[in-house]
Amino acid sequence: MSREHEWVDEEAGPVVRPYAVARGRTRSSSAALDLLATVAGTGLPVPAQAELSAQHRRILGQVARGRGTPVAEVASDLNLPVGVIRVLLGDLLDYGLIQVRQPPSRADTPTENLLREVINGLRAL
Template sequence: MSREHEWVDEEAGPVVRPYAVARGRTKSASSEVDLLAIVVSTGQPAPSKAELSAQHRRLLACVAGRSRPVVEVASDLGLPVGVVRVLLGDLLEHGLVTVRPPRDRAAAPSESLLREVINGLRAL
């Protein structure tokens, strides 16, 4: 039995606590890992000194080949955002991912436009 499967119960799902996944850490090593930051894998091989857990590898697979927001990655992995931020900080230190800040708010649609879209959808 592989180590990855010993932490999963068929009916209950993962049985390891989030703080154990993050090795007891609550803050990311990097301040770049914002909730709405965009993450993508660099495609670089992991350095020999890197101690990557199964969750690190799952996270890398989740962002391989496409840019994704941190919050979306957390949702797909079924992990709390805080844990994902810690794991991303580790991967960032090893050069395995790049992190871009979220889009400029000036480029985002205005609140009035979004309200018009919502009202239009409700009218359907």
């Protein structure tokens, strides 16, 4: 029997538990991979020593297409739990195949008062 996916039917998908996809790991190697962080491919070639699974390659295919994809969106698009995606993204980060950008901090976002002043100024025009 092939070690490829064993299918129950088209809708059920592969019979592989999430912990098996992450090779039994539950934590990412990087704390930077929170739900709002965005990830993008670096475009570097896959190192010879890298052991990438089909899910790793699916992630690379998805994040290589855009300027940055939130971690939560990667999980949703690939239909895998966020915890598994964070572990797999940590692997890719360790190999230098992705880069992580943190969302702007609350201190960097405009305050409600500033936004109201801008709106009032625009209305006054």
